[in-house]
Amino acid sequence: MYKTHTCGELRAAHIGQTVTLAGWAHTRRDHGGLIFLDLRDRDGLTQVVANPASAPAAHAAASQARNEYVLQVTGLVRARPAGSENPKLATGAVELEAQAIEILGPAKVLPFQVNDEMPVDESVRLKYRYLDLRRERLQRNLRLRHNVVKFMRDYMSAHGFLEVETPILFKTTPEGARDYLVPSRVHPGAFYALPQSPQQLKQLLMVAGVERYFQIARCFRDEDLRGDRQPEFTQLDLEMSFVHRDDVLAIVEGLYAEMIPAVAPHKRLAFAPWPKLPYREAVARYGSDKPDLRFGLELYDLSQIMAGSEFKVFQQALGAGGVVKCLVAPGCAGYSRKDVDDLTTFAKEQGAKGLATLALTAGGVEGTAKKFIRPAEVEQIRALTGAKEGDLVLFVADAAAVAHKTLGALRLLFRDRLNLADPNLLAFAWIVDFPMFAWNVEEKKWDAEHHPFTMPKQEHLALMDSDPGAVLADAYDMVGNGYELASGSIRIHRRDIQFKIFERLGLDEAEIQKKFGHMLEAFEYGAPPHGGMAPGVDRLVMLLADEPNIREVIPFPKNQAALDLMAQAPSPAEPKQLAELSIRVVEPQPAAK
RNA sequence: GGACCCGUGGUGUAGCUGGCCCAACACGCGGCCCUGUCAAGGCCGAGACCGCGGGUUCGAAUCCCGUCGGGUCCGCCA
Numbered sequence: 261m262y263k264t265h266t267c268g269e270l271r272a273a274h275i276g277q278t279v280t281l282a283g284w285a286h287t288r289r290d291h292g293g294l295i296f297l298d299l300r301d302r303d304g305l306t307q308v309v310a311n312p313a314s315a316p317a318a319h320a321a322a323s324q325a326r327n328e329y330v331l332q333v334t335g336l337v338r339a340r341p342a343g344s345e346n347p348k349l350a351t352g353a354v355e356l357e358a359q360a361i362e363i364l365g366p367a368k369v370l371p372f373q374v375n376d377e378m379p380v381d382e383s384v385r386l387k388y389r390y391l392d393l394r395r396e397r398l399q400r401n402l403r404l405r406h407n408v409v410k411f412m413r414d415y416m417s418a419h420g421f422l423e424v425e426t427p428i429l430f431k432t433t434p435e436g437a438r439d440y441l442v443p444s445r446v447h448p449g450a451f452y453a454l455p456q457s458p459q460q461l462k463q464l465l466m467v468a469g470v471e472r473y474f475q476i477a478r479c480f481r482d483e484d485l486r487g488d489r490q491p492e493f494t495q496l497d498l499e500m501s502f503v504h505r506d507d508v509l510a511i512v513e514g515l516y517a518e519m520i521p522a523v524a525p526h527k528r529l530a531f532a533p534w535p536k537l538p539y540r541e542a543v544a545r546y547g548s549d550k551p552d553l554r555f556g557l558e559l560y561d562l563s564q565i566m567a568g569s570e571f572k573v574f575q576q577a578l579g580a581g582g583v584v585k586c587l588v589a590p591g592c593a594g595y596s597r598k599d600v601d602d603l604t605t606f607a608k609e610q611g612a613k614g615l616a617t618l619a620l621t622a623g624g625v626e627g628t629a630k631k632f633i634r635p636a637e638v639e640q641i642r643a644l645t646g647a648k649e650g651d652l653v654l655f656v657a658d659a660a661a662v663a664h665k666t667l668g669a670l671r672l673l674f675r676d677r678l679n680l681a682d683p684n685l686l687a688f689a690w691i692v693d694f695p696m697f698a699w700n701v702e703e704k705k706w707d708a709e710h711h712p713f714t715m716p717k718q719e720h721l722a723l724m725d726s727d728p729g730a731v732l733a734d735a736y737d738m739v740g741n742g743y744e745l746a747s748g749s750i751r752i753h754r755r756d757i758q759f760k761i762f763e764r765l766g767l768d769e770a771e772i773q774k775k776f777g778h779m780l781e782a783f784e785y786g787a788p789p790h791g792g793m794a795p796g797v798d799r800l801v802m803l804l805a806d807e808p809n810i811r812e813v814i815p816f817p818k819n820q821a822a823l824d825l826m827a828q829a830p831s832p833a834e835p836k837q838l839a840e841l842s843i844r845v846v847e848p849q850p851a852a853k
Numbered sequence: 854g855g856a857c858c859c860g861u862g863g864u865g866u867a868g869c870u871g872g873c874c875c876a877a878c879a880c881g882c883g884g885c886c887c888u889g890u891c892a893a894g895g896c897c898g899a900g901a902c903c904g905c906g907g908g909u910u911c912g913a914a915u916c917c918c919g920u921c922g923g924g925u926c927c928g929c930c931a
Contacts, residue, residue, distance in 0.1 A: 287891075289894095290890095291889070292887040293887075293888030294888040294890075296889075296891065298891070305891095309889080340889085341889065344889055346891060348891080349891080352891090370864090373863095373864065376892085378865060379864095382924075383923050434931090436930085437929085437930055459931090481930060483929055483930040609857085609927065610926095707931070709931080713931095809925095820925090821923090
């Protein structure tokens with residue numbers, strides 16, 4: 261070993277010992293005579309003193325050293341002179357009087373400072389990710405992530421789950437996200453797919469009698485990136501046999517209830533037990549299937565009150581089978597024309613045709629809807645929503661889905677603008693009773709809302725043919741602070757039901773056999789009832805670390821264009837590689853102007 | 854595929870309603886001085902022609918167009 265102790269370890273008790281430390285020169289203070297070096301390793305900082313009188317060679321090396329040089333220092337641990345202790349350092353009572361300093365690795369001038377937390381352009385951080393990772397912020401996030409994953413492993417093991425690895429090279433799935441494909445050299449023209457999740461494999465592990473499985477599983481989806489989405493991400497994938505929905509939820513709820521205090525003690529859980537919100541209720545009240553429940557600001561349905569409205573915009577929406585809904589922005593009655601215009605622009609970006617407003621002021625009502633809403637209606641709105649003087653009521657009249665999406669987005673906008681959500685609160689909840697199917701307008705067919713292996717609610721099985729849109733599934737999401745943090749379901753374990761679902765999704769028998777024959781066949785050999793879920797690791801760590809995006813908790817993330825700016829991946833393949841894979845690249849045609 | 858925002862020395866910013874900017878400040882970097890600092894200090898110095906290309910103008914970092922790079926969001930994400 262190059263070191264006898266870590267840089268975070270030395271205390272008064274070590275005084276008098278000769279030790280060797282190794283690490284990075286965090287900062288250097290050259291007094292002309294004495295040179296102070298703060299030596300950093302993963303565990304902390306230790307002050308090294310080089311004295312030209314007592315150790316000229318060590319002092320000479322310290323003179324050469326610059327920030328981020330890798331050094332090995334041997335010396336005597338001694339108490340700092342009285343009054344010069346540093347209470348900000350864990351090792352601040354002592355210092356290392358250098359007897360020998362060896363430069364193990366010199367460093368060029370850095371593209372950005374490692375020893376401070378100044379913000380740096382993210383593309384520079386990503387290019388030099390190995391330097392960024394040295395900094396406090398990402399070190400802390402790496403450690404937190406380790407603690408989270410370690411806790412998950414321990415908890416799952418303690419609850420009888422077996423960690424099982426599943427293949428990364430597997431089979432493409434016809435539905436869902438775009439697959440990453442891996443060409444087969446041995447079978448020209450054939451491709452593996454990287455798993456979007458180990459869904460089928462974990463179900464087959466249930467058929468295999470594993471009963472309780474988990475895996476810290478990497479998942480791959482070739483879709484566009486967002487602040488909370490990377491093309492590869494990590495889930496705590498789990499599956500259980502002989503369980504009902506609430507058995508699965510209890511395991512996961514228990515995990516978080518125990519883990520949060522252990523790994524992120526500054527966070528408080530808003531609910532115990534967690535509420536279970538039906539999907540429809542979540543969407544109706546919060547305009548989202550992943551509501552942020554740290555604050556109220558609910559949506560209200562004014563369709564009844566406005567049924568006889570003379571406001572044409574409302575009439576049209578209601579006449580077309582839509583809704584009139586509203587949100588009350590507290591204390592925003594003083595918004596200027598421009599403020600309201602900006603909100604309207606925002607609403608239109610979300611898909612709404614427009615936004616009507618009503619400001620409740622001391623002098624009466626103001627706003628774009630003023631002329632069209634009768635005093636009696638205003639009173640009814642106040643009674644329903646609790647809106648009071650000084651508030652701004654925002655109306656969206658549209659198809660229900662559009663109204664919910666728009667008001668849901670406005671709700672989050674006001675959350676941020678008015679600081680309505682406590683950052684140290686974790687409002688975890690379950691969203692349950694998702695629809696089984698969603699109508700695909702473009703392709704004029706039913707898609708699986710969750711995935712095709714989800715068990716419809718027993719009492720809805722009969723509706724599969726007559727009214728697919730009404731079929732609810734035994735599917736559930738875990739949400740927290742506006743993020744979807746986990747998703748799962750009770751699965752189909754009967755061949756007949758599974759086959760029927762595939763048919764309902766528009767697959768013919770030949771396709772079903774080709775794509776899912778292995779699943780159907782497995783269910784014919786004694787498949788236990790089973791279900792599971794998959795909590796996302798990245799988003800959770802992001803929340804616990806108070807980070808604004810997922811890249812901060814992934815050591816080597818890709819940027820928005822799915823590029824690795826450090827390694828410059830992806831990159832073109834060599835002709836020889838392509839030839840081996842029987843692949844020819846067709847350059848994309850430049851788009852015609 | 855679309856909308857919006859950003860792009861000034863190594864880093865972070867200022868300047869950006871055009872001329873006082875051959876660009877300022879802080880950190881970093883180099884040299885000298887300094888034996889108790891820990892955001893060490895003092896003095897001196899180097900470093901950007903303002904992402905790139907074109908245009909408007911007597912004159913552009915500052916206005917316009919295009920392009921490249923980065924970000925946020927919509928679509929997409931069973």
